[in-house]
Amino acid sequence: RRLGFVFHNFPEEQLLPSTIYLTMTIPLYPEIIYAGDLTPDDVGGKVDEKIEKIYQATKGFGTDEMRLIKAIAYCSPQERAQVAAKYKKVHGKSLKEVMKKECGNRDFGTALQFLAVPSDEAECEMIKMACKGAGTDELLLYPVICGRTNAEIDMLKKKFFKMYNQDLAIALNKELGGDFEKLIFNCLQGVEEGFDPGYHTDALVAEDVKALYKMGEGKFGTDEAGLFKLLCLRPSEHLKKVNAVYADKHDVTLFKIMEDELKGHCRDATLYLVGMKIKPYATVAKLIKRACEGGGTNELLLSSTIIRYQMCLKEVMAAYEELYGKTLPELLKGEIGGDYRRLLKELCDAAVA
Numbered sequence: 001r002r003l004g005f006v007f008h009n010f011p012e013e014q015l016l017p018s019t020i021y022l023t024m025t026i027p028l029y030p031e032i033i034y035a036g037d038l039t040p041d042d043v044g045g046k047v048d049e050k051i052e053k054i055y056q057a058t059k060g061f062g063t064d065e066m067r068l069i070k071a072i073a074y075c076s077p078q079e080r081a082q083v084a085a086k087y088k089k090v091h092g093k094s095l096k097e098v099m100k101k102e103c104g105n106r107d108f109g110t111a112l113q114f115l116a117v118p119s120d121e122a123e124c125e126m127i128k129m130a131c132k133g134a135g136t137d138e139l140l141l142y143p144v145i146c147g148r149t150n151a152e153i154d155m156l157k158k159k160f161f162k163m164y165n166q167d168l169a170i171a172l173n174k175e176l177g178g179d180f181e182k183l184i185f186n187c188l189q190g191v192e193e194g195f196d197p198g199y200h201t202d203a204l205v206a207e208d209v210k211a212l213y214k215m216g217e218g219k220f221g222t223d224e225a226g227l228f229k230l231l232c233l234r235p236s237e238h239l240k241k242v243n244a245v246y247a248d249k250h251d252v253t254l255f256k257i258m259e260d261e262l263k264g265h266c267r268d269a270t271l272y273l274v275g276m277k278i279k280p281y282a283t284v285a286k287l288i289k290r291a292c293e294g295g296g297t298n299e300l301l302l303s304s305t306i307i308r309y310q311m312c313l314k315e316v317m318a319a320y321e322e323l324y325g326k327t328l329p330e331l332l333k334g335e336i337g338g339d340y341r342r343l344l345k346e347l348c349d350a351a352v353a
Helices: 031-035 045-058 065-073 077-091 095-103 107-115 119-130 138-145 150-164 168-173 178-188 202-215 224-233 236-250 254-261 264-278 280-291 299-308 310-324 328-335 338-352
Strands: none
Touching (some): 045 065, 045 077, 065 095, 095 107, 107 299, 119 150, 119 168, 138 264, 138 299, 150 168, 168 178, 178 264, 202 236, 236 254, 236 264, 280 299, 280 310, 299 338, 310 338
8 A cells, every 4th residue: 555645535555566666855964874874984184184184173272264164165965974983983072062062052952953864864863952941842843753754863863863863753743733733744745756657647646736726725624634645645746747737737836825825934844845855955944044034044053954955066056056046155155154154155165065
């Protein structure tokens, strides 16, 4: 049965072998995270060189921030995980501990601590920070959960349990409520179908368009549960076609439906989910812009977004410039300063180097 879900009268067909399925949801983790091998041996001379540069920048009295920024910002996500794994073996303390001691816990230090651990560990820390204290930082939380590959959601849940000895769903259940909680829990299932041209046909597109209309515009009250399940289940290639056909038939896009039918954080998170499947780079660019809107900059959101999407930051930067007519480094120059700005700018420079 197709992933165990029944959507109204959607057909359930036998899945073909998973090896023929493709997905275009953007992967954020490097190969080393997927492989699950973070043993510090045999990482190569380039990684050893970066470890030495970081050590030299932080040893003794005071920190050479510029040297440290250059060393860390030009580490790829793969190299970051390797550096993090080997640094403690070589120097007797974790790289994160060093970053915290040398640079503190403010914007610059927090960004460096995210860069000092593997990608999945950094995301678990972001989730924990989003749930810290009174109230939940939904804007920090939902981009980590929504629009992810099935494999990365699974790895994220396992890493969270390993780090905090707590099930991620149980942890979030204490923080969330209402339709927003329903959406997040659907995303945590990690049930996106792999794209199969033999199943994701024009006929299925038409069925989904009809079902979406009945769940939203064509219904008194919105069937949020049905919307969330369908949007999480369908792969990006298929959902792009659904969006185009829906717009042609009803003169509105899926984005407009979500804006009209949902409210608050639930609306924002659902728009993000749809955006990550249909226009991923533009969606991330808009999140960066949002971090810099209003009265002051949301530095934690800005750092987490640029660091999390390091694998595709070049494409995100191009989308940002196309959307807003200015480069991402130009935005950073007007929003933040000091070593913190220099670090994020170097990450941008490294992405296009």
